[in-house]
Amino acid sequence: MAKKEKDLRFSKFGTVSFTATSKTNDFIDKLEEGKVCGTRCKDCGTKFFPPRADCYKCLASNMDWFDIDGVGKLVTYSKLEYAPIGFENDLPYCIAVVDFGEYKVFGRISSDLTDDDIEVGMALKAVVNKLPSAQLNYVFQKA
Amino acid sequence: MGKVAIIGVGQSAFVRGYPGSIRELAFEGFKEAMLDAKIATTDIDASVICSAPEYDKQRSPAGVFAEYLGLTPQPTFYVETLCSSSSTGLKLAYSLVESGLHDCVAVVGFQKMSEITSAESQERMGRGADIQWESPFGTMMPAYYATYARGHFTKYGTTPDDLALIRVKAATYGQINEKAVYRKPVTFDMFQDPENTMAGPVASPLRVGDCCANADGSSCLIVANEEKAKMFCKKPVWIKGIGSASTAVNLANRDLFSGLTVGVEAGKQAYKMAGITPKDIDVAEVHDCFTIAEMMAYENLGFAEPGGGKELIRAKETYKEGSIPVNVDGGLLSKGHPIGATGGSQVRTIVLQLRDEAGDMQVKDPQFGLIHNIGGVGLYGNVTILGRD
Numbered sequence: 001m002a003k004k005e006k007d008l009r010f011s012k013f014g015t016v017s018f019t020a021t022s023k024t025n026d027f028i029d030k031l032e033e034g035k036v037c038g039t040r041c042k043d044c045g046t047k048f049f050p051p052r053a054d055c056y057k058c059l060a061s062n063m064d065w066f067d068i069d070g071v072g073k074l075v076t077y078s079k080l081e082y083a084p085i086g087f088e089n090d091l092p093y094c095i096a097v098v099d100f101g102e103y104k105v106f107g108r109i110s111s112d113l114t115d116d117d118i119e120v121g122m123a124l125k126a127v128v129n130k131l132p133s134a135q136l137n138y139v140f141q142k143a
Numbered sequence: 144m145g146k147v148a149i150i151g152v153g154q155s156a157f158v159r160g161y162p163g164s165i166r167e168l169a170f171e172g173f174k175e176a177m178l179d180a181k182i183a184t185t186d187i188d189a190s191v192i193c194s195a196p197e198y199d200k201q202r203s204p205a206g207v208f209a210e211y212l213g214l215t216p217q218p219t220f221y222v223e224t225l226c227s228s229s230s231t232g233l234k235l236a237y238s239l240v241e242s243g244l245h246d247c248v249a250v251v252g253f254q255k256m257s258e259i260t261s262a263e264s265q266e267r268m269g270r271g272a273d274i275q276w277e278s279p280f281g282t283m284m285p286a287y288y289a290t291y292a293r294g295h296f297t298k299y300g301t302t303p304d305d306l307a308l309i310r311v312k313a314a315t316y317g318q319i320n321e322k323a324v325y326r327k328p329v330t331f332d333m334f335q336d337p338e339n340t341m342a343g344p345v346a347s348p349l350r351v352g353d354c355c356a357n358a359d360g361s362s363c364l365i366v367a368n369e370e371k372a373k374m375f376c377k378k379p380v381w382i383k384g385i386g387s388a389s390t391a392v393n394l395a396n397r398d399l400f401s402g403l404t405v406g407v408e409a410g411k412q413a414y415k416m417a418g419i420t421p422k423d424i425d426v427a428e429v430h431d432c433f434t435i436a437e438m439m440a441y442e443n444l445g446f447a448e449p450g451g452g453k454e455l456i457r458a459k460e461t462y463k464e465g466s467i468p469v470n471v472d473g474g475l476l477s478k479g480h481p482i483g484a485t486g487g488s489q490v491r492t493i494v495l496q497l498r499d500e501a502g503d504m505q506v507k508d509p510q511f512g513l514i515h516n517i518g519g520v521g522l523y524g525n526v527t528i529l530g531r532d
Binding site: 010013014015016017018019022049050075076077078079080081082083084085086087090093095096097103104105106107108120137 | 262263265266269270273274275276277278279280281282283285286287289290291292293294297344345346347348349393394395396397400
């Protein structure tokens with residue numbers, strides 16, 4: 001009998017992924033489809049980002065995906081001049097928190113934006129980004 | 144409730160590249176605390192060992208240390224909350240003693256960060272956050288705290304110069320602390336010179352001078368019930384209040400970017416338990432892993448209103464002669480930050496202050512001292528209040 005294959009899709013997330021398997025593996029398929037998604041509990045309606053497989057409010061594990069397709073506001077950010085191991089080739093890059101109202105999203109600001117372009121409070125949207133290594137993440141671009 | 148005291152304190156020198164193993168490093172802090180308490184290992188009926196994982200190869204260090212420190216067959220417990228591990232260890236020791244389960248407990252914190260390279264250390268530190276959803280973007284501690292600096296700047300008009308003043312204060316006292324790893328003077332002008340190392344960019348808006356250094360070190364606190372404290376110790380220092388809190392790990396699930404909610408919450412608990420207010424604190428040690436962390440601590444602990452931290456440092460109120468002396472041992476910025484040893488070192492400083500044994504760093508006649516120790520990016524927070532009586 002053939003060995004059951006492990007579902008390692010989550011290892012494709014980001015420059016270096018530190019998680020191989022997750023019940024939210026479909027997040028990667030959504031990225032492949034060009035969508036950045038969060039999860040919504042089908043039982044109580046709570047929206048989650050980052051996506052969760054389990055709802056701590058009603059203890060159900062009954063989630064739907066929803067698209068992060070709105071426009072958010074930049075809450076805060078930092079431009080890194082040093083990077084942890086494995087991220088050196090990405091330098092410099094900006095990490096950021098963007099507020100979409102019902103939820104916030106943590107990620108990177110697109111390298112297309114210059115220092116002068118970036119301002120707390122600016123309107124940003126989350127878009128899928130394919131890295132040169134074929135890994136996938138998402139970045140914030142001007143809305 | 145029974146009273147619980149700290150009857151002995153010790154720490155190793157905080158250094159780069161400690162030339163020994165982790166058990167030998169731990170022995171240094173332990174020895175100083177034992178000599179301070181003037182007790183025998185048989186007087187200790189339990190130990191709590193504290194560190195953050197993945198700096199050395201030892202799994203479950205508690206048993207190894209218990210043997211090396213001569214603390215077998217007594218039970219030993221391992222505690223970890225990243226950078227706040229040893230103040231969490233103190234809380235566990237307090238609980239063990241206050242409950243009557245144990246009479247006298249040693250809390251040993253340690254970290255030998257030089258077992259790995261500085262770059263590896265940044266990667267480990269970054270993984271003290273959300274490894275599934277944040278780390279894949281290339282996060283590290285200075286950048287996380289930098290998002291808080293940006294939040295504070297945006298909301299309150301704080302500037303990089305205000306943060307530089309905190310580093311200058313730290314260096315003022317680091318120079319006279321013989322246990323500190325960084326003992327050179329730091330001037331405000333260094334931050335104005337783009338060629339100076341202090342002004343070099345790390346993660347905007349934080350610069351090199353805003354960041355503490357990795358170090359190797361150990362600390363030890365001996366905790367005892369009232370009966371033992373009075374039997375062993377001429378100057379017991381009493382635990383008056385002890386608060387702890389946690390928050391969401393992913394920044395996306397946080398609402399505040401100009402302060403740390405764990406500091407606020409743990410502080411409230413500690414003040415309430417001690418029955419005092421921020422005005423009663425005579426000397427404090429706060430978690431200044433980055434200058435912005437000290438700035439936020441002023442406000443989160445009630446030494447200043449939210450946004451008022453910058454006025455406090457501009458007026459030098461947190462210097463030794465000021466209205467609320469903070470980190471007058473040099474803080475993490477000067478001492479270095481050997482993760483698991485840091486909280487114990489902060490507690491040691493306050494105990495020495497309350498015993499009037501802090502030498503050149505001594506503030507005048509303190510009655511109450513406070514320790515604020517944060518783990519991760521404000522993920523864990525412990526606030527401990529100590530008193531003379």
